[in-house]
Amino acid sequence: MAHLDIRRLSKRYGQFVALDHIELAVDEGEFLVLLGPSGCGKTTLLRAIAGLEMQDEGEIVHAGRDISRLPPGQRDYGIVFQSYALFPNLSVADNVAYGLNSSRNERRLAKQRVEEMLELVGLPGTQAKYPAQLSGGQQQRIALARALATAPDLLLLDEPLSALDAIERVRLRGEIRALQTRLGVTTIMVTHDQEEALAMADRIVVMQQGRIQQIGEPRDIYRQPGNDFVADFIGRGNLLTAERVGPHHARSGDLLLRTAAELPAGATARFYVRPEDIRLHDTLDQGENTFYGHVLKCEFLGPYSLVTLRAHTADGRPLVAQFSSNYLCGREIRPGAMLRLGIPAEHLQPLPEAA
Amino acid sequence: MILRRPLVFRSGAERLPGVLLLGAAVALALFLVLPLLALLVGSVRDDDGAFSLLRFVEFAATPGMATAAWNTLWVAALVTVITVPLAFLYAYAIQRACLPLRGLWRLIGLSALLGPSLVGAIAFIQWFGTQGVLKAWLGGASVYGPVGIVMATVYAAFPHALMILVVALATADGRLYEAADALGASRWRRFRTVTLPAAKYGLISAALVVFAYSVSEFGIPKVIGGNFPVLAVEVYIQVVGQHNFGRGAIVALLLLLPVLFAFAIDTWVQRRQQASLTARAVPYQPRPDRRRDLPLLLYCLLLATAMLGVLGMAMYTSLVRFWPYNLELTFDHYIYGLAEAGVLAAWQNSLKIAALTALFGTPLVFLTAWLLERTPARPAALGTAVRAMAALPMGVPGLVLGIGYILFFNSPDNPLNGLYHTLTIMVVATVVHFYTPCHLTAVTALKSLDREFEAVSASLKVSRFVTLWRVTLPVCLPAVLEIARYLFINAMTTVSALVFLYSSNTLPAAVAILNLDEAGELGPAAAMATLIVLTSALISLVYSLLTHLLLRRHQAWRHFQR
Numbered sequence: 001m002a003h004l005d006i007r008r009l010s011k012r013y014g015q016f017v018a019l020d021h022i023e024l025a026v027d028e029g030e031f032l033v034l035l036g037p038s039g040c041g042k043t044t045l046l047r048a049i050a051g052l053e054m055q056d057e058g059e060i061v062h063a064g065r066d067i068s069r070l071p072p073g074q075r076d077y078g079i080v081f082q083s084y085a086l087f088p089n090l091s092v093a094d095n096v097a098y099g100l101n102s103s104r105n106e107r108r109l110a111k112q113r114v115e116e117m118l119e120l121v122g123l124p125g126t127q128a129k130y131p132a133q134l135s136g137g138q139q140q141r142i143a144l145a146r147a148l149a150t151a152p153d154l155l156l157l158d159e160p161l162s163a164l165d166a167i168e169r170v171r172l173r174g175e176i177r178a179l180q181t182r183l184g185v186t187t188i189m190v191t192h193d194q195e196e197a198l199a200m201a202d203r204i205v206v207m208q209q210g211r212i213q214q215i216g217e218p219r220d221i222y223r224q225p226g227n228d229f230v231a232d233f234i235g236r237g238n239l240l241t242a243e244r245v246g247p248h249h250a251r252s253g254d255l256l257l258r259t260a261a262e263l264p265a266g267a268t269a270r271f272y273v274r275p276e277d278i279r280l281h282d283t284l285d286q287g288e289n290t291f292y293g294h295v296l297k298c299e300f301l302g303p304y305s306l307v308t309l310r311a312h313t314a315d316g317r318p319l320v321a322q323f324s325s326n327y328l329c330g331r332e333i334r335p336g337a338m339l340r341l342g343i344p345a346e347h348l349q350p351l352p353e354a355a
Numbered sequence: 356m357i358l359r360r361p362l363v364f365r366s367g368a369e370r371l372p373g374v375l376l377l378g379a380a381v382a383l384a385l386f387l388v389l390p391l392l393a394l395l396v397g398s399v400r401d402d403d404g405a406f407s408l409l410r411f412v413e414f415a416a417t418p419g420m421a422t423a424a425w426n427t428l429w430v431a432a433l434v435t436v437i438t439v440p441l442a443f444l445y446a447y448a449i450q451r452a453c454l455p456l457r458g459l460w461r462l463i464g465l466s467a468l469l470g471p472s473l474v475g476a477i478a479f480i481q482w483f484g485t486q487g488v489l490k491a492w493l494g495g496a497s498v499y500g501p502v503g504i505v506m507a508t509v510y511a512a513f514p515h516a517l518m519i520l521v522v523a524l525a526t527a528d529g530r531l532y533e534a535a536d537a538l539g540a541s542r543w544r545r546f547r548t549v550t551l552p553a554a555k556y557g558l559i560s561a562a563l564v565v566f567a568y569s570v571s572e573f574g575i576p577k578v579i580g581g582n583f584p585v586l587a588v589e590v591y592i593q594v595v596g597q598h599n600f601g602r603g604a605i606v607a608l609l610l611l612l613p614v615l616f617a618f619a620i621d622t623w624v625q626r627r628q629q630a631s632l633t634a635r636a637v638p639y640q641p642r643p644d645r646r647r648d649l650p651l652l653l654y655c656l657l658l659a660t661a662m663l664g665v666l667g668m669a670m671y672t673s674l675v676r677f678w679p680y681n682l683e684l685t686f687d688h689y690i691y692g693l694a695e696a697g698v699l700a701a702w703q704n705s706l707k708i709a710a711l712t713a714l715f716g717t718p719l720v721f722l723t724a725w726l727l728e729r730t731p732a733r734p735a736a737l738g739t740a741v742r743a744m745a746a747l748p749m750g751v752p753g754l755v756l757g758i759g760y761i762l763f764f765n766s767p768d769n770p771l772n773g774l775y776h777t778l779t780i781m782v783v784a785t786v787v788h789f790y791t792p793c794h795l796t797a798v799t800a801l802k803s804l805d806r807e808f809e810a811v812s813a814s815l816k817v818s819r820f821v822t823l824w825r826v827t828l829p830v831c832l833p834a835v836l837e838i839a840r841y842l843f844i845n846a847m848t849t850v851s852a853l854v855f856l857y858s859s860n861t862l863p864a865a866v867a868i869l870n871l872d873e874a875g876e877l878g879p880a881a882a883m884a885t886l887i888v889l890t891s892a893l894i895s896l897v898y899s900l901l902t903h904l905l906l907r908r909h910q911a912w913r914h915f916q917r
Binding site for chain 2: 050051052071072073075077078079081083084085087088089090091098099130131132146147150152156
């Protein structure tokens with residue numbers, strides 16, 4: 001049995017379905033990320049696991065114990081919120097020690113534990129400070145130390161990085177992941193930031209409208225999106241509709257494409273092509289899956305450029321290609337130019353029929 | 356699909372907040388709603404207890420009553436129309452302009468709170484009365500009557516409106532002003548489209564409070580009203596003098612109806628007002644602007660001078676031997692009032708009432724607000740009911756509350772009958788009477804806390820009561836102290852509800868002073884009123900010092916708050 005087992009969990013607010021029969025198994029020591037747009041149910045799911053929201057039906061089993069109806073205090077987890085929720089009137093030491101036994105003979109142990117935890121989050125010696133004296137990132141580290149001080153079996157993170165600025169966010173996400181790996185604590189994090197999810201997760205759970213759309217490792221979610229929503233939500237992409245002309249061939253407008261994957265039977269096929277999978281070829285290259293594209297727009301974004309192109313595909317929808325700067329070697333792309341492009345056969349991932 | 360209701364999984368300590376909230380609901384129902392219902396029932400019953408509308412007919416036929424009712428309503432309306440704009444502009448000057456000495460203007464603006472309402476009445480008699488220094492200003496009109504009543508009531512109600520409006524204008528989204536400026540809106544248009552809508556709720560609340568205050572004001576018409584009949588006085592004669600409770604009920608009901616009507620509008624406005632200020636708002640910082648600041652400074656100076664003139668005249672009256680013939684300074688009025696007229700005992704009663712009101716009212720108000728704002732799942736109807744009952748007292752004139760208490764607690768069938776005429780019932784009435792502003796202060800403070808505090812403590816297996824003690828209470832301490840001070844000072848000076856509830860042993864000072872005045876002892880009345888002003892001022896001072904020390908010694912963290 002999984003370490004945390006969620007079975008048929010449902011929750012409604014009036015007409016709004018926040019969770020629709022969620023089934024999810026979390027392994028011990030795993031870093032799981034719940035990802036989705038706002039209102040998709042990810043936060044509700046986290047709060048249900050924490051006992052802060054009560055589900056209408058379904059069970060939650062944690063380490064073999066049915067916790068579905070237990071109040072938060074009788075579950076075993078630590079939680080960190082987006083707002084940090086540090087107690088402003090207590091010092092850092094008191095904040096971290098808040099959940100520790102404060103009886104007289106335990107006090108020395110508590111002090112030691114606080115020291116340990118501050119060391120762990122990289123803020124030793126800050127015991128006497130108040131939260132308002134710390135930066136946002138430091139406050140979030142203290143919140144993390146507080147959540148971990150009682151050595152909970154489960155760590156819940158509710159958008160812990162979204163209140164921080166971009167640089168601090170990237171730094172702290174690396175630290176949190178390293179800390180989690182070191183402690184081996186089973187962790188569930190909620191975020192709407194796909195880059196954060198890809199960077200941190202062992203597995204990502206993509207949610208939409210109260211349902212799980214796909215569960216998988218970051219690479220699989222990115223490379224093989226299970227449906228249109230996941231494909232759209234994670235990264236950018238181009239949807240190509242084509243006519244199946246053979247088990248490994250499809251035609252889209254003037255383009256004849258060979259695919260590595262075998263195409264399912266049926267008249268039409270749909271492919272999901274990531275912008276970075278579109279290659280730039282020599283103008284006279286006649287290799288397989290190559291075609292001409294007319295540059296409509298080129299956005300220079302530092303390490304890479306985004307190029308919007310029109311090619312003779314079936315629906316004529318513009319394609320977006322991403323060329324990294326070192327791939328282009330200083331070559332400039334201007335609107336109106338004609339480029340020879342190609343899509344390698346192994347990057348033509350067939351998508352299931354739209355629902 | 357069968358939707359199973361969430362099972363009640365809470366037990367023991369988890370259920371305690373719900374139980375406590377139920378307790379608060381019962382207390383408010385018992386001491387607010389039931390007395391008001393008793394009014395309703397009392398007004399449609401005849402002397403034998405059968406249903407009848409006879410009292411309404413009888414009331415309409417009583418010669419003086421209809422006039423008194425009409426007088427009360429138009430005076431209250433006039434007072435509201437004068438006070439609210441005056442207070443709004445004053446609050447606007449304090450909050451939205453760059454004036455020097457803002458704290459001083461605010462202090463003087465609230466100074467009328469320190470004394471009983473008759474301070475204004477006495478002072479206006481001295482300024483504009485038969486022997487008045489500025490009698491000529493009235494151009495022949497007599498101050499004894501509606502003119503004096505309106506002036507003195509405006510003076511007394513001004514700080515109540517000011518408090519609400521200062522809060523209403525305290526927070527504004529600076530981005531809206533920047534947007535208005537960027538779009539080239541004129542000063543007036545910006546005021547009309549940004550400032551006023553944001554303060555709408557405060558304006559309506561202030562109007563409601565001033566109206567209710569004026570309707571139930573008893574001391575002012577008694578002192579300066581001359582032969583001008585108003586309901587508060589008539590009702591007092593009917594109820595206390597002639598024990599005609601039924602007629603009192605009719606009057607109280609008539610006064611309650613317009614207020615309840617306004618209250619319904621108010622609740623409606625408040626519901627639509629929500630989320631005008633989001634978490635992303637940028638606080639508005641006024642920038643110096645001579646064209647705006649100078650007129651507003653003059654306005655503040657003018658009003659402050661007038662208010663100090665009123666307070667100063669009352670104090671001066673208490674010190675001169677016999678106005679205006681013998682202006683020798685003396686403490687005789689104080690000695691007479693305290694020793695011979697027995698105001699000392701009344702003053703001690705008032706101190707007791709005020710201390711008990713603050714002592715029991717503050718925890719009750721704060722705890723109830725905490726239960727409402729910071730504790731989870733309970734029957735939603737319970738929360739709604741408590742919220743509504745907490746908001747109701749603002750619209751209930753003290754006079755109405757007092758009569759409701761008589762009808763409800765004086766009834767021999769009531770098991771709480773023993774409370775009648777005790778100090779306890781006076782304390783309870785005072786807490787209920789001033790409940791709403793305290794409740795709003797507590798709610799505002801509690802709402803400003805991070806909403807996940809309780810969730811974090813639960814995850815750390817710390818009881819929410821421990822978190823209340825260790826975090827919520829310390830963080831909200833300024834609000835708690837403010838509630839205590841507000842209750843104390845208002846309990847010290849109020850007359851409107853207590854005048855129906857005291858006995859010879861529990862006579863409060865503010866009422867004793869009215870009796871002195873009735874006996875023609877204007878000097879001693881002024882002296883005793885001054886004594887109350889000084890007591891309140893002293894308490895305020897002690898409060899400020901205490902707050903300062905407490906926050907400095909135990910709340911070092913506040914220095915780091917940005």
